[in-house]
Amino acid sequence: MDPDDFRRHGHALVEWIADYFEHVEDYPVLARVAPGDITAALPRTAPEDGEPFAAIMADFQRVLVPGLTHWNHPGFLAYFDSCGSPPGVLAEFLCAALNQQAMLWRTSPAATELEGVALGWLRQLIGLPPDFEGVIYDTASVSTMHALLAAREAAVRDVRVRGLAGRSDLPKLCVYCSEQAHSSVDKSLMAIGLGQESLRKIPVDAEYRMNATALADTVSADRAAGFWPIAVVATVGTTSTTSIDPVPAIADICSRERIWLHVDAAYAGVAAMLPSHADILAGADRADSLVVNPHKWLFTPVDLSVLYCRRMDSLRAAFALTPEYILSGDQADAARRNLMNTGIQLGRRFRSLKLWMVLRSFGAKAIRAHLAEHIRLAQLFASWVDAHRDFERLAPVPLSVVCFRWNPFVTGDERWSKAETDAANERLLDRVNATGEVFLSHTQLREGVALRLAIGHAQTTERHVRRAWDLLVDHAAILR
Ligand SMILES: Cc1ncc(COP(=O)(O)O)c(C=O)c1O
Numbered sequence: 001m002d003p004d005d006f007r008r009h010g011h012a013l014v015e016w017i018a019d020y021f022e023h024v025e026d027y028p029v030l031a032r033v034a035p036g037d038i039t040a041a042l043p044r045t046a047p048e049d050g051e052p053f054a055a056i057m058a059d060f061q062r063v064l065v066p067g068l069t070h071w072n073h074p075g076f077l078a079y080f081d082s083c084g085s086p087p088g089v090l091a092e093f094l095c096a097a098l099n100q101q102a103m104l105w106r107t108s109p110a111a112t113e114l115e116g117v118a119l120g121w122l123r124q125l126i127g128l129p130p131d132f133e134g135v136i137y138d139t140a141s142v143s144t145m146h147a148l149l150a151a152r153e154a155a156v157r158d159v160r161v162r163g164l165a166g167r168s169d170l171p172k173l174c175v176y177c178s179e180q181a182h183s184s185v186d187k188s189l190m191a192i193g194l195g196q197e198s199l200r201k202i203p204v205d206a207e208y209r210m211n212a213t214a215l216a217d218t219v220s221a222d223r224a225a226g227f228w229p230i231a232v233v234a235t236v237g238t239t240s241t242t243s244i245d246p247v248p249a250i251a252d253i254c255s256r257e258r259i260w261l262h263v264d265a266a267y268a269g270v271a272a273m274l275p276s277h278a279d280i281l282a283g284a285d286r287a288d289s290l291v292v293n294p295h296k297w298l299f300t301p302v303d304l305s306v307l308y309c310r311r312m313d314s315l316r317a318a319f320a321l322t323p324e325y326i327l328s329g330d331q332a333d334a335a336r337r338n339l340m341n342t343g344i345q346l347g348r349r350f351r352s353l354k355l356w357m358v359l360r361s362f363g364a365k366a367i368r369a370h371l372a373e374h375i376r377l378a379q380l381f382a383s384w385v386d387a388h389r390d391f392e393r394l395a396p397v398p399l400s401v402v403c404f405r406w407n408p409f410v411t412g413d414e415r416w417s418k419a420e421t422d423a424a425n426e427r428l429l430d431r432v433n434a435t436g437e438v439f440l441s442h443t444q445l446r447e448g449v450a451l452r453l454a455i456g457h458a459q460t461t462e463r464h465v466r467r468a469w470d471l472l473v474d475h476a477a478i479l480r
Pocket residue numbers: 080138139140141142182184235237238239264265266267293305
């Protein structure tokens with residue numbers, strides 16, 4: 001592609017993206033293809049001869065666009081929305097164009113230093129103290145894995161050399177999280193050689209928050225049994241209900257027991273930007289590490305997760321390893337800044353560019369306004385659920401997620417059995433999602449299947465939330 005062709009196709013592509021943003025509501029939120037459709041529509045082998053870009057774009061439009069689930073649709077109310085934004089998209093464009101590979105300071109001084117600057121801004125915005133140093137990874141799963149690797153390193157100093165396997169000098173290492181913690185904690189333990197058996201799932205209270213007394217008791221029992229507690233993962237904004245673990249009480253236990261405290265604030269951490277929610281990270285200043293995902297609720301396109309750590313030296317001790325072919329004269333000077341030393345990966349993208357552009361383009365005020373509006377909309381939706389005799393709310397709504405279900409009186413004052421109610425809610429969810437206007441997801445709570453409405457998109461307004469509610473009520477009436 002020569003520079004003129006690049007200009008032509010680039011301009012056309014920007015037009016396509018702008019139209020897409022403008023008309024995203026014309027698409028069904030949830031893709032309507034069947035498994036295998038996309039594969040079947042594409043050649044089995046790569047072309048021998050290069051093809052015109054226009055032909056490639058035509059296939060993109062014809063084959064791939066129908067296979068997109070539109071996370072950019074304001075009716076996307078499932079999971080935690082990963083809401084991108086136009087400034088974030090432009091930054092990704094530049095990031096690909098510049099193709100920086102910031103393994104060493106000198107392989108990209110700009111990417112290395114901007115990461116520090118942008119993460120310093122975000123740290124201040126969410127009210128973490130300056131002794132937290134940040135590093136960017138792709139996802140919260142990877143951030144948490146690195147936090148637990150640092151905890152493992154801090155506990156077992158020679159682990160990077162001797163590993164864990166076959167060691168008779170070490171007791172079993174244990175990690176703690178609540179029953180509501182994200183599955184990435186399980187996966188981290190699988191990855192770092194501790195195994196899921198080493199993960200203690202602490203019970204939660206009636207509002208799905210970790211029971212700190214049960215945590216303290218489990219740690220004591222483990223110590224008495226000869227195990228070695230090395231880390232606790234507390235969650236601020238759990239995946240199902242957005243419940244908030246009692247971090248101050250958990251931090252007391254961790255400091256008393258000398259256990260690494262990692263806070264998973266992947267979704268909810270950014271809410272600390274709001275004066276009304278500033279205390280959401282209370283106690284997190286005493287954590288050893290914390291993860292927050294700008295690609296969840298900070299209008300930054302996937303992927304960008306931030307790990308803040310007060311003991312970055314443990315993370316560097318776990319990972320600093322400089323092969324001879326990378327050594328250079330400026331090594332000593334730049335050693336602390338070489339991002340390759342803060343994780344498993346050598347190469348790293350210029351991800352900070354999109355966070356920096358998003359923060360500058362929105363400004364903190366507009367970000368706060370969006371977050372506050374999402375929380376208001378969730379409260380509003382919850383009030384509709386509460387006021388309807390055939391629906392019920394299944395968890396508190398501290399942030400922008402509502403868990404609820406349809407639980408109608410079938411005859412007189414009789415309701416369905418649990419199995420019937422679960423099945424009815426699954427049918428209702430399928431029907432509403434099939435409209436293509438909105439997409440909600442579900443979870444399992446004490447009562448059974450819970451429908452889950454999550455607001456996180458910058459373009460989602462009261463109209464979209466109202467429409468979701470109307471669809472639920474209308475389809476429930478038909479299904480009954
Ligand atoms: C609380 C929490 N932590 C971690 C994750 C994992 O996020 P990622 O997809 O960035 O790995 C999620 C995903 O939704 C989450 O809800």
